[in-house]
Amino acid sequence: MDLTGKNVVYLGGFGGIGQKACAQLLERQIKALAIFDLTLNEQLLAAWQAQYPNTDIFYQKVDITQKSEIEAAYKAAAERLGHFDVVVNGIGLMNDNFVELTIQINLLGLIQSSFIALEHMDKSKSGRGGVVINISSVAGIQPTPLMSVYSAAKHGVTAFTRGLGSAQFYEQTGVAFITVCPGFTDTPLLFDMMNKMTFKPRTTIDKHTHKVQSPEICASNLVKVIEQGKNGSVWLLELGEMKELDMPVMWRPTLQS
Ligand SMILES: NC(=O)c1ccc[n+]([C@@H]2O[C@H](COP(=O)([O-])OP(=O)(O)OC[C@H]3O[C@@H](n4cnc5c(N)ncnc54)[C@H](O)[C@@H]3O)[C@@H](O)[C@H]2O)c1
Structure with missing residues (x-):
């Protein structure tokens, strides 16, 4: 997809990866950027509005655990952008101390948001089609025992997004669903990792014991996925590289003869 002149909604646009991805999107001369997030970064928003006067950039407060807030934000953005x-x-949230919240924020909220987005974008209704990018994780393709709850939520994100990325749905809706799986990325999500794990590990684990990528390079590859990714594809964004994954087929239904 050529991003020039496009209307973009970014949920989590003021987060570590989100900020850098929004900055890259603005460089692509998009027409509008709606940022849905829990808190407003007033300074950053004002700086972007001054730097990109030809793009309509605005914020909608959303607590992703509240379906009514997600619906209201999409409705307000649709009224403004068409x-x-x-x-x-x-x-996203990575903190296995909070089991329900981890599932609510990473999985349930993302599912609700995807369905509401689809209501607006589905070309078989009143939409024009488009692309939905769901951010999963390496923990969404490989179980990570240190973050078992987060990993379960992210596996859910990968499964849900691949499900909606079926060719059959795409033909009907014109909305492509793509899964993006970043590896460790240097953002606030990784702060205080030792105290956020499923069980307290015996040895220290933090961003200094593992190689991490910068949020800039992760965001740059994320934007390339928006431009190049096909419906149903799954992308690994690890240590500055991007790679489309060939997902194994573990089971197929047996049809009645
Ligand atoms: N940083 C990593 O190592 C890493 C690795 C793999 C995947 N990811 C995923 O990438 C995405 C972005 O993560 P990040 O690293 O930029 O993290 P971050 O903590 O910097 O940003 C998280 C964003 O989510 C928002 N948020 C949290 N709770 C919310 C709520 N209840 N309602 C609305 N917004 C809420 C925050 O305001 C923030 O904008 C997440 O889905 C995360 O799981 C991150």
Whole structure:
């Protein structure tokens, strides 16, 4: 997709990866950027509005655990923009101390947001089609025992997004669903990792014991996925590289003869 002149909704646009991805999107001369997030970064918003006067950039407060807030934000953005071409579900929480919240924020909220986005974008209804990018994780393709709850939520994100990325749905809705799986990325999500794990590990684990990528390079590859990714594809964004994954087929239904 050529991003020039496109309307983009970014959920989590003021987060570590989100900020850098929004900055890259603005460089692509998009027409509008709606940022849905829990808190407003007033300074950053004002700086972007001054730097990109030809792009309509605005904020909608959303607590992703509240379906009514997600619906209200999409409704307000739709009234202002008319339609969306790209939605990025980039909100996340990594803290296995909070089991329900981890599932609510990473999985349930993302599912609700995807369905509401689809209502607006589905070309078989009143939409024009487009792309929904759901941010999963390496923990969404490989179980990570240190973060078992987060990993379960992210596996859910990968499964849900691949499900909606079926060719059959795409033909009907014109909305492509793409899964993005970043590896460790240097953002606030990784702060205080030792105290956020499923069980307290015996040895220290933090961003200094593992190689991490910068949020800039992760965001740059994320934007390339929006431009190049096909419906149903799954992308690994690890240590500055991007790679489309060939997902194994573990089971197929047996049809009645
Ligand atoms: N940083 C990493 O190592 C890493 C690795 C793999 C995947 N990811 C995923 O990338 C995405 C972005 O993460 P990040 O590293 O930029 O994290 P971050 O903590 O910097 O940003 C998280 C964003 O989510 C928002 N958020 C949190 N709770 C919310 C709520 N209840 N309602 C609305 N917004 C809420 C925050 O305001 C923030 O904008 C997440 O989905 C995360 O799981 C991150």
